[in-house]
Amino acid sequence: MKLDEIDSEIISMLQEDGRRSFSDIAEAVGRTEVTIRRRVQRLKDEGYIKRFTVVLDPMKIGKSIRAIIRVKTVMKHATAVSKKLRKFKEINEAYFLDGACGLIMMVTVDDLTELYQFLEKRLGTIEGLGDAETCIVLEEVKSVFSEDTGV
Secondary structure (H helix, E strand, O other): OOOOHHHHHHHHHHHHOOOOOHHHHHHHHOOOHHHHHHHHHHHHHOOOOOOOOOOOOHHHHOOOEEEEEEEEEOHHHHHHHHHHHOOOOOEEEEEEOOHHHOEEEEEEEOOHHHHHHHHHHHHHHOOOEEEEEEEEOOOOOOOOOOOOOOO
């Protein structure tokens, strides 16, 4: 199903504030609360809305280091690597990429010592992962959680 203008408005409002009430959304888009409730349920059922969540400020919870790590991979180990990476609480996002890019992940840790331990003791022990290149995030310029995605 293709999104119409009303669906796009609903999604935009929920991206801005996931706790916004159906009655507020209904008033803003000129529809009934029941219509909005049904549309949101349909958007969830059809996979447009994956989940409602809370986005924490890493600094406020003591996670002062965010890093992007690119790792060379052996693709025949991709399934096993994926299973192991899903268990690591430090990893916020991870993606296998095509070509020579390998695997890229975003991690959040307390400090540089924890980052080093993560690289050496956790990633470094996984068969199928090779050399890693780590870049520390200095400033967040844009995040899908802080900006409208243009749906």
